[in-house]
Amino acid sequence: MTNSICRWGFLGSAAIARKNWKAVHLSGNGRVAAVASRSVARAKKFIDECSAEVPPSEPTIAMESYRKLIESPNIDAVYVPLPTGIRKPWVIAAAEAGKHVLCEKPIAINADEAREMIDACAASNVQFMDGVMFDHGERIQTVCNELIDQKSIGTLRRIHSHFSFPSDDAFAESNIRANRELEPHGCLGDLGWYCIRFSLWLAGLELPRYVSARTLESLGEDPVPGEFSGELFFANGLSATFYCSFLSGNQQTAIVSGSDGFLTIDDFVLPFLDGQTHWATHKHDLQIDNCRWNFRKRTSDESADEYAAGESNAQEVNMVRRLAAAAIENKVDTRFSELALKTQMILDACRRSAIADGERVSVPPL
Numbered sequence: 001m002t003n004s005i006c007r008w009g010f011l012g013s014a015a016i017a018r019k020n021w022k023a024v025h026l027s028g029n030g031r032v033a034a035v036a037s038r039s040v041a042r043a044k045k046f047i048d049e050c051s052a053e054v055p056p057s058e059p060t061i062a063m064e065s066y067r068k069l070i071e072s073p074n075i076d077a078v079y080v081p082l083p084t085g086i087r088k089p090w091v092i093a094a095a096e097a098g099k100h101v102l103c104e105k106p107i108a109i110n111a112d113e114a115r116e117m118i119d120a121c122a123a124s125n126v127q128f129m130d131g132v133m134f135d136h137g138e139r140i141q142t143v144c145n146e147l148i149d150q151k152s153i154g155t156l157r158r159i160h161s162h163f164s165f166p167s168d169d170a171f172a173e174s175n176i177r178a179n180r181e182l183e184p185h186g187c188l189g190d191l192g193w194y195c196i197r198f199s200l201w202l203a204g205l206e207l208p209r210y211v212s213a214r215t216l217e218s219l220g221e222d223p224v225p226g227e228f229s230g231e232l233f234f235a236n237g238l239s240a241t242f243y244c245s246f247l248s249g250n251q252q253t254a255i256v257s258g259s260d261g262f263l264t265i266d267d268f269v270l271p272f273l274d275g276q277t278h279w280a281t282h283k284h285d286l287q288i289d290n291c292r293w294n295f296r297k298r299t300s301d302e303s304a305d306e307y308a309a310g311e312s313n314a315q316e317v318n319m320v321r322r323l324a325a326a327a328i329e330n331k332v333d334t335r336f337s338e339l340a341l342k343t344q345m346i347l348d349a350c351r352r353s354a355i356a357d358g359e360r361v362s363v364p365p366l
Helices: 014-025 042-053 065-070 088-096 110-122 137-148 186-202 315-329 332-356
Strands: 006-011 029-036 062-065 077-080 102-103 128-130 157-163 211-221 222-231 239-247 249-260 264-265 277-282 287-291 294-296 297-305
Touching: 006 014, 006 065, 006 315, 014 029, 014 277, 029 042, 029 065, 029 315, 042 062, 065 088, 077 287, 077 315, 088 102, 088 110, 088 249, 102 110, 102 315, 110 128, 110 332, 128 315, 128 332, 137 186, 137 264, 137 277, 137 297, 186 222, 186 239, 186 249, 186 332, 211 287, 222 315, 222 332
Parallel strands: 006 029, 006 077, 029 062, 077 102, 102 128, 157 239
Antiparallel strands: 157 249, 211 222, 222 239, 249 264, 264 277, 277 297, 287 294
8 A cells, every 4th residue: 555545446347336436436445447347338338427426526437348457556456346246256366466456245156265365365474354234234243233232132042134126027037136147046145145244243143053044946047046044053053034126125124033123124125314323122011901912012212323424334334444544554354254254154044945845954163
């Protein structure tokens, strides 16, 4: 690093990259210096369209190859939104070139490939981080503190998460998320990754002992999971279930049950468009009066102030700001690579269980 601004290079022009273009602009410690795509024209089109909404502080260069961007001395960090099936060699190349890496999820085909990528980053002392934005929001930290440390709903017993959206008729034919070669994990990789990650946070980042999972519906000519459910079993009696789908309506809900109550979040992945992120804790009392048996509702609505300062403190902005800080200060936080690898390991176990029709599959230690 030569100054206090991290110079980002984007490998590809995926739709999610537009959100991160804006996040980098708002971060205060980074700028998008270059974009590489399958052609210079494609990269330039992406730059022009993003610049029309969020003008860069300095011109962004369109490059004709991923390799040229990675090898550029004018790039400090690389954002990799390429499809999972072709991601590994570019992550490793970026690491070997001394670039810090923000990688979209799922990070790899399997945990062995994920380890190769993470080990390459460790060998070059560069930050590796996956693109789970809610890791960097204030809410997940506050909720974990409230539930795990303060035990606001007693001993945690059960976690349930649901992330889905309804695909259109052309999805199975034209969307890469239904393409086994590019995105072999289907909805499990695209949506279930967040559900698994949420459960990991609430389990204190501890791996489950074993999992049981099923593919409920497949999509595509060479099928990938289109609808998937899984159950995770932890050593302390805590269990977690999740459902992810390309076939159900928009939903991103989470329920955490404890011995004394439960917590609900209606938007655990991508917060609703309003001023604050919310959750609610519930401790309903059963009241018995002769023949009348009723629950009395006791609910406390809570919120985090992470959006009080506007978009500049949104979770995606915090994510790119944190990786840029690692690059600027040359301080690698291995917690994020560990989180990514653990998520991949659980995903792999879920796939093995689904192939075995729900058979319990052990999750190996890290």
